[in-house]
Amino acid sequence: MSDKKSKADSKRPEKTVRNGAIGASIWREIGAEGAEYFAITFARSWRSKNSGNQGYSQKFFPRNREELHAVIDQA
Numbered sequence: 001m002s003d004k005k006s007k008a009d010s011k012r013p014e015k016t017v018r019n020g021a022i023g024a025s026i027w028r029e030i031g032a033e034g035a036e037y038f039a040i041t042f043a044r045s046w047r048s049k050n051s052g053n054q055g056y057s058q059k060f061f062p063r064n065r066e067e068l069h070a071v072i073d074q075a
Helices: 062-074
Strands: 015-019 022-030 036-047 054-057
Touching: 015 062, 022 062, 036 062
Parallel strands: none
Antiparallel strands: 015 022, 022 036, 036 054
16 A cells, blocks of 8 residues: 555645635645645635526635635635
8 A cells, every 4th residue: 555645636635625605725735856835725616697607716806805714714
């Protein structure tokens, strides 16, 4: 059994935290010289009332401020 992650696992975040429509994903990264570090990405989920389409965006509105701060604190 190996401690190394498979290629598929390496593309998954270590952890994801959510608050309402806002999520933060924490990624384990390895730098050019082999140093390990964590990076955080943020996303907002959305759904169109007209078409029903849904997705994720990296753009936020002032109304997302409280949820965004909450996921930053959790991450």
